[in-house]
Each structure stands twice: as structure tokens, then as C-alpha cells.
Amino acid sequence: MKPGTGAAGKYALTPIGVIRSPLKSVRAAPNFYTEGAPRAAIEVYAAYRRGLSRMKAGDEIIVITWLHRARRDVLKVRPEDDPARPITGVFSSRSPSRPNPLGLHRVKVLEIEEGRVRVGPIEAVDGTPVLDIKPVVSEADDS
């Protein structure tokens, strides 16, 4: 199977929400949230809001996104386009370009109101589909 050709319906994802952020373009997106990404919100769709039960301000969560503007036909990248860094396989890189453009973002919950989860700095542009939210369960397991 050629990379980037996609799969059968068997592995079909359903967005459960969307990122609402002042960050409007990939070009403006920092590489890591430590580099000044803005706070944002996860708008969870009505059909999935029951899944937020018991989430509260202060929780550390992992947001899994669909990096909808990334390329899927790439297997090697130059990290952060830095000429000083060697070409690297995508599986040893956090580049958004990869066969399955899944993004992982660890953030803190600031406030939850009616399916809107306000979170700390997150390096995802406005409109990015959200696929899952998981709690960080321990420092050792905070994958």
C-alpha cells in the first residue's frame, strides 16, 4: 500500500469537536506551545458533551487533533526546517507531516462551560478538528 493513499472505512474517525483559537494560519503557528502559542478553546459538539462529565478546571489533558493542513505522503523531514538539523524519519519527529496527521497536545483546562473547554496555550490553528481528549494519569504515563 502506498503511503498517503488512505484506508478503507474501517479506520474512519469522527471529530468530536473543533479548536477555536486566535491562531489563524499554520505559518503563524509556533513549533511548540512553549514558544508563545495562544490560549484557545475546544468546542465539543453537542452529541459528545456527556463525555466531558467530571472534567474540571485545573485538569491536565491530552488533546488529539487531526492536523488537517498537513501532508500525508512524507516519510522524512528536516525538523523545524532548521538546516543545522539532519533529515529525520517522521516517526522520530513531531512534524505535522506524516502518514496519519494526528497531533498530540498536552494542556491545562482553565474553564468548562456548555461544551466549551477553555485551555492553556496550544499550538493548533483555528478550525483544527479534535478527535479525542484524555486525562494525563501520571507523570510516568503522561503519553
Next chain:
Amino acid sequence: MKPGTGAAGKYALTPIGVIRSPLKSVRAAPNFYTEGAPRAAIEVYAAYRRGLSRMKAGDEIIVITWLHRARRDVLKVRPEDDPARPITGVFSSRSPSRPNPLGLHRVKVLEIEEGRVRVGPIEAVDGTPVLDIKPVVSEADDS
């Protein structure tokens, strides 16, 4: 949209490999890798092996799996089936049952040979599809 109905082809995933483990059933799977999960291997399919370039023994990685035996129509669960714990939304739980059955596993690379990545203890059963592998980039960002 009803939970669990799946999405259009737009969000279709392509497995890049598969878990090879002595763990053969969900019933036998521990809840967390700290509870005695066995070492396993990620068999990366030939078409994606270039993506492993520069990965090496000792690397800490995050493996994203498709929890193919999980239910997708569940929004609340009782964590670990423990009657002492309250019913919780799936987004505040690490239950495999959730709208998009994505699993996150932080493991250490033990050895890489011909597209076979041997890793430390991982709570995923034999045959679990692998969707992505990412490096842990820092303790603060090891989402």
C-alpha cells in the same frame, strides 16, 4: 450526528504497522503498563519503514494505536470497572471505549531491526493496529 456512526472518508486512517505481543486477549491486558504488561514489538510495514530513520535504542516514544476491540458508542464509563469509583465521562478516562478508539502508549525503544521496533512493556494486545509513532520531545511536552 450520532456518536459511533463514524465519519466520511475524509478522516480515514492508514495503519503503518501492528503490535506483536505475547498478550493475546483484552481480558489478560493490564490497565496500565506498570501492572505487568509484557514487552512487545511494533512491526512497521515495509512502505513506512523510511519513517523510522534516526530512531534508536533508548529513545522514548509515544505509540498511537487503534483499539480495534473497543466500543465506540459509549460516552460514560466506570473507570477500571471499580465500583468504588464514580461514573466518568470518557474524556476524563483512559478507557478504550470512546468515540475514536485511539490508544496512547509511552514506551522505550529497546532495539530496531528491519522495521521491527522492540519496545518495553505496553498494554496493547497482539494484532493491535499502529497509527503513528512520535518521539517524546521533553518532559514538559511529552504528550
